[in-house]
Amino acid sequence: MFSDNKGPWGSPPGSGGGDPPSGDEPAGPWGETPKRRNRPDPVSSLDEFLQRSRGRFGGGGSGGGLGFGGGPSGSLIFWAVVAVASLWLLVTVFHRIAPEERGVVTRFGRYSHTLSPGVGLTLPAPIDRVQKLNVEEIRNIDIGSAAEETLMLTGDQNIIDIAYQVRWLIRDPEQFLYELAEPEETIRQVAESSMRQIVAQVTLQDAMGVKRGDIESRVQEEMQQTLDGYQSGIAIQGVAIKQADPPAAVNDAFKEVNAAQQKAQSYINNANAYALQLRQKAQGDATAFDKVYEQYKLAPGVTKRRMYYETMERILQNVDKTIVETPGVTTYLPLSEIRRSTPRTGGQ
């Protein structure tokens, strides 16, 4: 039991006040320093101090400390102790609180007040203690990652592999320190359960696509509500879904859908190209016909003959021609003979 209570009192060296019987060391030099400047006689001031301190500690200090002041070594020890004590006071009385920090002050364990940024004054260490907390820093908790699968059931009983990040900060330093046993672990658990709850209300398609933002804000809201229920003093700044994919086991099937979409699109593109071509061709043909027809109408007989002869010219000048007088010969003409003659004419 003794060691339980000793902690905050006995640990700091020269922490003042409580060491009257420790022989020739001066008892409790703190509080003495200013007096020494006023009065030249160190011994009388020390006596006075000892008397006061004896009263303060209920006569607990049974004397001692009078051996001091004799030799030069004694005075050296005295000054050393004074220096350590002043340093101690300096460190434990003045607290520099950075702009992003708050200092939570406890007096003998009980919460006293919270220091705002700037320099804060408190009683020295064993009495007042200051715990500095950064209330501006946004902390991250990552749940799930690309490396491992975090599977979750969606509302349509499909499975999604999801990874997300929760950003939070300390809103209320006192509550944060005193209300939750394990704040970080709590946030993690609440995040997991909130995400599961919200994802179970949407479909897989929604979770993977359009409703991501919606899910994020709903999870944030749910988390905040739950954590407020614990009076945790934590503010959830945001939830970001980093990844929402189908599980690896069915990923190929999802890729097939993508491929099918591409394929379908290419079918349609091809058909569109064909349609465009066909329309242009039809219009071109029709326009050409119209133009010729206009000419034809002006002089039908002549135009028709002209067209006939021109066409025949073009055709017949490029092909082998055989003119046969009697129709009967045609039947005896061996086709193979004609064929054989063809390359010769072609070669010449």
Add this chain to the structure above:
Amino acid sequence: MDAARRHPVASLLIGFLLLMMIFSSISIVPETRQGIITRFGKPVRIINRYKDGAEIGQVGAGIAFRIPFVERVDWIDKRVRDIEMDKQQVLSTDQLRLEVDAFARYRVVDPLRMYIRARSTDQFEQTLAPILGSQLRNELGKRPFASLLSPEREGVMGNIRQGLDRVARQYGAEIIDVRIKKADLPDGTPLQSAFDRMRTARQQEARSIEATGLKKAQIIRAEADAEAANTYAAAFGKDPEFYNFYRAMQSYETTFLGVNGNKPAQTNIILSPNDEYLKEFTGR
């Protein structure tokens, strides 16, 4: 003074003893703990007990006194703590399995009872974890699988919390919240069949997308064909006879000369002098 100087060792010893007395009669009570003071094992009072709605720093914590060597202090956490449960398999009314992982948050509101019944919060948590599991199984087992996915909707979690709270009250604790952290299909067949279902659903979707694409393409082609036919008919319909001639000329050219540099197969033409083309040739 003189006595102290004459017997330095003895005075040192006495001083040390006194100091120890002082220290052991004072307890520093932090905000995060509640203390039970027992005198020879008999609880006499509670320090820094949790009060609902009390402001931090108003009461309780700080310095507490006790009689040294006679009274002792045992500490119980004042903060919100959690009970974690092992994974539980839940069987729904439609015989589907779900693996559920949940946690509960509680706070000790009656430290004395907690001290008497469970000694410590750790002990209490160990006791309550299986009870949480069975509460969960009981409540969720009454429902079909579909509603297990979002049990928050039907107040199931509230029921579980109340059930657990009744037990926890006996230990002087209050259950603040019960939440399901994970609800997964168990590994093996249930998970695999879910994957299979997802896979086949996707494949079905892929087929249907492809078929729809084909259908659309076909319609586009047909429409274009119809439109072209319409254009042709409008133009050529003006004089079908001339069209016949005009088109025949084009056709001969294509057939015998080829289009766009496509050479047609070698052609031999056998003409009769009676032919229309050679009519003038014979000089008749």
